[in-house]
Amino acid sequence: MAEQALHEYCERLSLQPKDLSTTMWYQFIAQISQQAILQNFPKNAPLTNTRKVNYLSMEFLIGRLLGNNLMSLGVYQDAESLLAKYGQNLVDVLEQERDPSLGNGGLGRLAACYLDSMASLAQPAVGYGLHYQYGLFKQGFGSTGEQRETGDGWNRDFYLQQHHRPELQQTVGFAGEVLHCGDDRYEWQPAWTICGEAFDLPVVGYKGVQQPLRLWQGYSETAFDLAQFNDGDYLLAESKVVDASKLTKVLYPNDNHQEGKELRLMQQYFHCACSIADILREHLAKGRSLQQLPEFEVIQLNDTHPAIAIPELMRVLLDQHQLHWEDAWAICSKTFAYTNHTLLPEALEQWDQPLLAKMLPRHLIIIDRINNELYQQVKAEFSEDEFSQAWQETAVLMNNKVRMANLCVVGSFAVNGVAQIHSDLVVSDLFPAYARLFKGRFHNVTNGITPRRWIRQSNPALSQLLDQHIQGDWTKDLELLRQIEPLAKDPQFQTAYRQIKQQNKQVLAQVIQETIGLKVNENAIFDVQIKRFHEYKRQHLNLLNIIATYQELKANPAQECVPRVFIFAGKAAPGYFMAKQIIQAINGVAKVINSDPDMQGKLQVAFLPDYRVSLAEKIIPAADVSEQISLAGKEASGTGNMKLALNGAITLGTLDGANVEIAEYAGEENVVIFGHTVDSVRQLRTEGYVSKRYYEQDETLRKAIDALADGTFSDGETERFEALVNDMLHHDYFCVLADFASYRQAQQEIAKRYQNQTAWVESTILNTARLGTFSSDRSIRDYQTRIWYKA
Numbered sequence: 001m002a003e004q005a006l007h008e009y010c011e012r013l014s015l016q017p018k019d020l021s022t023t024m025w026y027q028f029i030a031q032i033s034q035q036a037i038l039q040n041f042p043k044n045a046p047l048t049n050t051r052k053v054n055y056l057s058m059e060f061l062i063g064r065l066l067g068n069n070l071m072s073l074g075v076y077q078d079a080e081s082l083l084a085k086y087g088q089n090l091v092d093v094l095e096q097e098r099d100p101s102l103g104n105g106g107l108g109r110l111a112a113c114y115l116d117s118m119a120s121l122a123q124p125a126v127g128y129g130l131h132y133q134y135g136l137f138k139q140g141f142g143s144t145g146e147q148r149e150t151g152d153g154w155n156r157d158f159y160l161q162q163h164h165r166p167e168l169q170q171t172v173g174f175a176g177e178v179l180h181c182g183d184d185r186y187e188w189q190p191a192w193t194i195c196g197e198a199f200d201l202p203v204v205g206y207k208g209v210q211q212p213l214r215l216w217q218g219y220s221e222t223a224f225d226l227a228q229f230n231d232g233d234y235l236l237a238e239s240k241v242v243d244a245s246k247l248t249k250v251l252y253p254n255d256n257h258q259e260g261k262e263l264r265l266m267q268q269y270f271h272c273a274c275s276i277a278d279i280l281r282e283h284l285a286k287g288r289s290l291q292q293l294p295e296f297e298v299i300q301l302n303d304t305h306p307a308i309a310i311p312e313l314m315r316v317l318l319d320q321h322q323l324h325w326e327d328a329w330a331i332c333s334k335t336f337a338y339t340n341h342t343l344l345p346e347a348l349e350q351w352d353q354p355l356l357a358k359m360l361p362r363h364l365i366i367i368d369r370i371n372n373e374l375y376q377q378v379k380a381e382f383s384e385d386e387f388s389q390a391w392q393e394t395a396v397l398m399n400n401k402v403r404m405a406n407l408c409v410v411g412s413f414a415v416n417g418v419a420q421i422h423s424d425l426v427v428s429d430l431f432p433a434y435a436r437l438f439k440g441r442f443h444n445v446t447n448g449i450t451p452r453r454w455i456r457q458s459n460p461a462l463s464q465l466l467d468q469h470i471q472g473d474w475t476k477d478l479e480l481l482r483q484i485e486p487l488a489k490d491p492q493f494q495t496a497y498r499q500i501k502q503q504n505k506q507v508l509a510q511v512i513q514e515t516i517g518l519k520v521n522e523n524a525i526f527d528v529q530i531k532r533f534h535e536y537k538r539q540h541l542n543l544l545n546i547i548a549t550y551q552e553l554k555a556n557p558a559q560e561c562v563p564r565v566f567i568f569a570g571k572a573a574p575g576y577f578m579a580k581q582i583i584q585a586i587n588g589v590a591k592v593i594n595s596d597p598d599m600q601g602k603l604q605v606a607f608l609p610d611y612r613v614s615l616a617e618k619i620i621p622a623a624d625v626s627e628q629i630s631l632a633g634k635e636a637s638g639t640g641n642m643k644l645a646l647n648g649a650i651t652l653g654t655l656d657g658a659n660v661e662i663a664e665y666a667g668e669e670n671v672v673i674f675g676h677t678v679d680s681v682r683q684l685r686t687e688g689y690v691s692k693r694y695y696e697q698d699e700t701l702r703k704a705i706d707a708l709a710d711g712t713f714s715d716g717e718t719e720r721f722e723a724l725v726n727d728m729l730h731h732d733y734f735c736v737l738a739d740f741a742s743y744r745q746a747q748q749e750i751a752k753r754y755q756n757q758t759a760w761v762e763s764t765i766l767n768t769a770r771l772g773t774f775s776s777d778r779s780i781r782d783y784q785t786r787i788w789y790k791a
């Protein structure tokens, strides 16, 4: 079949297979993969004992799809051997695919892993997102190591792994007036509308089903106005067209931070309005009633970004289907479920009421009614003395702001956090009054990652070893990894496992050489911190330890040391000054250390630019140490921690997010935990945390910070990192200085353990063997049994 297709493809190009470029081979393989997806997939029927999931997310960090699709179609080897026949290497051909960076970080990647798992488990689902023209910016570094951003056009219109669905278009209104037509009846007259057209990216489940990721793109109903053009009024002729395409032009590059821009709210509403209309179209087309919606459909809100979907569904039920408030609310509140991904106050979205009054006047009226109904409930539940504090926490409308997280809690039948410690804090710290008011509504579903992309596809050598020693298909059931536990001490298995890690490190060393021109010591510990830059993730704590290690080695050149390569990757939101300071400081330190002959073979720092899914796939299999060093209570879960540990990296972390559960499953002896806990941070704050004291009392820490301040790592410029140093000494909200000593000790523990390779490799094997629970298949099964099950 493929040979025939290849023949036809070459004929169309009037070329011989030997003349095809790598890009042409990519296009050929992508085409036959799409045909295969369209023609003979799925082989399995979707589940019937569960509701269809509509996963609403402003981000889907899907990564390259072709390799994944070939694997899930079961034709990866066929493609590999066909290409090999013509002297081509599939890995190189797959490198031709642009990385659709339609997400910022963990939240967006989690959505992609969940789509893969739902399709693999035959859980009926549709992902609903936006077809951004520009994904997350491309990152480069300037002459003094500062982050530079450039637009990342991922060739949206020519992307091969998608189908345009013009028949699914929707029309979305904005602004305008609301007429009160008596009693409870309202009519919204939008001032203008934008059309949404759908692009379906097939999600190919592994031995499962195929279902769509549906991405909406804005365009203007009124095409080019020829009449106006003929009247010579060219610009006006084009005006409407410009606006619409601007709507889904670019992804907002913020991670864990709200940017209260009008365009962002318009994007969110456009996303929700198109998706709600499409869900109802499909539901009603099956001859089902509106009242049956919660019986067959669940709408999962991926954080608060799609929260406006709640008043949007209410609007449609009230104004377009003339339901009474109670009936509409009964349907809504049994259809929506909300996942919270962060406790950071600056990330909890709040929109100015006046902005909603202008942009979505009908929705504000509905939100006001929801708020009034809630007021009665809170009044009834809490006593006189308790009421004001309870209302302060629970009110949806407060201080001229619409609190989107509160709207989600009130409008959903289920709320979940993304790791046990986080879900506990959601109840104890974020929503205690809600937890009392809505008993049984709060759940935990610990995050997971898809083993298809993050082991089978990105670590083929390890996958082969696992295939040789495991009965059953671990790619489908990751708990089967337990079968290698007895081999953890087996010398032969250890050798094979270690050699695979070493091979992966050599591949990464090649990538580092090609990308930043640094030749790293492949026998050193590859110590990896790869994630978005944010003060709570504390990349600057990692940096302070690197500086201290450098100063120690400079002061004691004869001292024995375990060679180390510190590998960083990650982007900072363009508007996030302090995160950008940290990036620049790491590059400044790297420049000095990497060019210092005294550090040869001992210490190196590699900061790889433009972190993205395809780069993560190369770094993760090569990591020895996984840096998960956020301040306890700040990282809701983390998912990089799971990918790194399953691929045999030892977690060096705080008791935060999913690190806690990784330590539980791997065994405390197979991770290295340090630092303050959630409770001891609370105590530190109560006692009044003064970071300067740590600087004064800890000489190693002081010298490291002084070196950042005195120009050592900034070409003698003393003000370049002034803001970062001042923040550390006079603020340091994320307690970097308070955790420095404990972290440094933990790093020395890592070095000590690494010297006993037999024990180290045993520990890494046990991490792979015992962490099957962090498969996103397990997460989806938890959602099915705890949230999505048919009532």
Ligand SMILES: [N-]=[N+]=N[C@]1([C@H](N)O)O[C@H](CO)[C@@H](O)[C@H](O)[C@H]1O
Binding pocket: 105, 106, 107, 108, 110, 255, 256, 303, 341, 342, 418, 447, 635, 636, 637, 638, 639, 657
């Ligand atoms: N937004 N947001 N939240 C995050 C991540 N930054 O995207 O969601 C991720 C997915 O739930 C979490 O793993 C991570 O801890 C959390 O910070």
